[in-house]
Amino acid sequence: MNGLERMLAAVRFTPGDRPPVAPQLFGHAARWCGIPLRDYVQDGALMADCQLRIQAHYGHDAVFAFMDFGLESEAIGSRLRFYEAQYPEITDYVLPPGADAGQLRLPDPTADGRLPELLRGIARLRSALGDTTLVAGSLLGPMSLATQLYGMEAALFLAADDPGRFEIALDYATACAIRYGQAQIAAGAHLPVVFDPAASPAVVPPAFFRELLLPRLQRLFAALRQAGAVANWLNIAGPTAPILPWYPAAGADIATFDYYVSPEQAAGLLPQTCLLGNLKSLDFLDAHPQRIAAAAHLALAAFRERGGFILSSGCEIPPESAPANIAALIAARDGE
Amino acid sequence: MDTAFPAVDEFGTLIDVLLAGDHAAALAETQRLIQAGHPAEKIVTAGLETAMRRLDDKCTVESFNLLEIMLVGRAVSAVVHELYPEGVPPENSRGTLIVATLEGDVHDLGKNIVKMVLIGKGYRVVDLGRDCPVATLVAATAREAASGVLISGLISSIVPQVRRVRPALRTHGLGSVWVVAGGAALKQCAAADLDVDYVAENAFDGARYIEARFTGATP
Numbered sequence: 001m002n003g004l005e006r007m008l009a010a011v012r013f014t015p016g017d018r019p020p021v022a023p024q025l026f027g028h029a030a031r032w033c034g035i036p037l038r039d040y041v042q043d044g045a046l047m048a049d050c051q052l053r054i055q056a057h058y059g060h061d062a063v064f065a066f067m068d069f070g071l072e073s074e075a076i077g078s079r080l081r082f083y084e085a086q087y088p089e090i091t092d093y094v095l096p097p098g099a100d101a102g103q104l105r106l107p108d109p110t111a112d113g114r115l116p117e118l119l120r121g122i123a124r125l126r127s128a129l130g131d132t133t134l135v136a137g138s139l140l141g142p143m144s145l146a147t148q149l150y151g152m153e154a155a156l157f158l159a160a161d162d163p164g165r166f167e168i169a170l171d172y173a174t175a176c177a178i179r180y181g182q183a184q185i186a187a188g189a190h191l192p193v194v195f196d197p198a199a200s201p202a203v204v205p206p207a208f209f210r211e212l213l214l215p216r217l218q219r220l221f222a223a224l225r226q227a228g229a230v231a232n233w234l235n236i237a238g239p240t241a242p243i244l245p246w247y248p249a250a251g252a253d254i255a256t257f258d259y260y261v262s263p264e265q266a267a268g269l270l271p272q273t274c275l276l277g278n279l280k281s282l283d284f285l286d287a288h289p290q291r292i293a294a295a296a297h298l299a300l301a302a303f304r305e306r307g308g309f310i311l312s313s314g315c316e317i318p319p320e321s322a323p324a325n326i327a328a329l330i331a332a333r334d335g336e
Numbered sequence: 337m338d339t340a341f342p343a344v345d346e347f348g349t350l351i352d353v354l355l356a357g358d359h360a361a362a363l364a365e366t367q368r369l370i371q372a373g374h375p376a377e378k379i380v381t382a383g384l385e386t387a388m389r390r391l392d393d394k395c396t397v398e399s400f401n402l403l404e405i406m407l408v409g410r411a412v413s414a415v416v417h418e419l420y421p422e423g424v425p426p427e428n429s430r431g432t433l434i435v436a437t438l439e440g441d442v443h444d445l446g447k448n449i450v451k452m453v454l455i456g457k458g459y460r461v462v463d464l465g466r467d468c469p470v471a472t473l474v475a476a477t478a479r480e481a482a483s484g485v486l487i488s489g490l491i492s493s494i495v496p497q498v499r500r501v502r503p504a505l506r507t508h509g510l511g512s513v514w515v516v517a518g519g520a521a522l523k524q525c526a527a528a529d530l531d532v533d534y535v536a537e538n539a540f541d542g543a544r545y546i547e548a549r550f551t552g553a554t555p
Contacts, residue, residue, distance in 0.1 A: 152402075204401055205399075282495075282521060319492075
């Protein structure tokens with residue numbers, strides 16, 4: 001079996017030769033290759049080369065075309081500041097507090113900001129890997145993109161003070177995600193991972209997720225499936241137990257779960273959905289590799305009978321992580 | 337009836353609108369209480385602190401969410417600004433604390449939340465903002481005679497900076513100052529790994545630790 005087949009076997013709960021492993025290696029690939037993160041997030045070809053090199057080294061089952069969470073907002077008109085060794089930050093949001101997102105035009109994936117760079121990276125990854133390894137693109141989910149239009153505080157106050165106007169922002173963000181997701185699949189992504197950290201119950205109550213975000217995620221995932229995504233992957237970090245049961249209704253086939261949720265709890269909440277997680281991402285910085293190995297073996301053991309599991313961290317493996325810890329994660333899989 | 341210690345009921349409306357996150361109603365109710373002759377300190381202790389205690393009880397790890405906290409925080413800030421337009425005087429506070437996000441981390445939402453919680457609980461809070469050098473943190477701690485510093489960190493690259501705080505405070509004779517860390521990245525670390533006194537799960541957890549230190553209780 002190759003990596004893509006292994007990932008899809010987990011999604012379909014069919015037997016595989018070994019459990020798939022998909023460490024969330026984004027900016028770490030730049031650091032591992034000795035490339036400044038500033039360059040990695042602005043050059044799709046460079047990003048793809050770093051992903052290919054680190055995949056060739058570790059042999060994991062998925063590569064990620066991910067730059068940063070400011071990508072879409074920048075393409076819409078926000079201004080970013082770039083750093084040598086950190087992800088960029090938004091310095092000026094495209095919308096002032098309370099403004100109408102309905103006035104914004106949808107960004108052009110082939111022309112605006114760095115959107116085309118990410119597409120170039122996806123095309124290069126797919127060209128190099130074909131169908132041997134899952135090529136994952138990346139999208140901001142509706143809630144997170146809405147917050148990136150105004151800034152988190154202004155967006156949350158808008159959600160409370162003028163829910164109608166905030167829903168316009170959510171609809172706009174959903175339309176952006178659909179358009180960019182379709183472009184990523186057309187460029188060669190097997191699927192785009194939908195990252196929606198602001199949809200976490202740590203940010204908004206579960207009822208907010210159910211009433212406002214679930215319908216938009218349904219629209220987004222339906223459109224991605226229609227565009228040819230091999231599966232739908234929803235990635236929300238934090239204490240997601242209260243919202244996990246709604247993931248199947250959203251259309252998610254792969255659910256990332258973080259260290260807050262135990263494997264047993266996640267399996268109970270999502271009995272028929274492929275789960276991906278859930279090692280603590282900060283442990284990859286300087287915990288002993290034995291600790292990573294032990295945590296990985298525990299997670300693998302929890303899903304040995306059930307299947308439908310992809311070994312990973314619950315959130316991004318930090319760029320400055322120790323390579324020995326990533327090697328320990330991979331070795332745990334190889335020992336199965 | 338002892339007017340120096342009005343019943344909590346007189347502050348019931350203020351508590352309710354604070355917990356509802358209705359900042360306009362909280363402001364109006366505060367103005368009514370002032371006009372009724374209630375001193376600012378009493379509005380803080382019977383109104384704000386009671387509301388924050390109830391919110392604290394409600395905000396377990398499972399149910400803590402930013403939206404709700406921010407709405408209450410906005411209401412609390414409006415009330416505090418109405419009571420103390422020039423800032424809370426030290427003699428009217430339960431103690432002085434420093435909050436900051438360290439140099440290299442520009443995410444300050446977590447810091448703003450912990451600041452709001454501490455103000456709501458009656459502390460004087462000196463906010464050093466984001467991207468704050470450790471040297472600035474140490475100088476402010478000495479200048480303000482702060483009892484504790486609270487550091488929020490969203491990104492993992494900030495960990496080495498956090499580890500510098502305790503030695504820097506010690507070098508300047510401030511070794512007894514409590515150091516509390518929190519935020520999405522830092523809360524995944526152990527206190528010993530960061531060389532801090534406590535790693536808080538959320539803003540209320542951090543505030544509980546601070547309260548315990550002030551009262552001499554075992555944190």
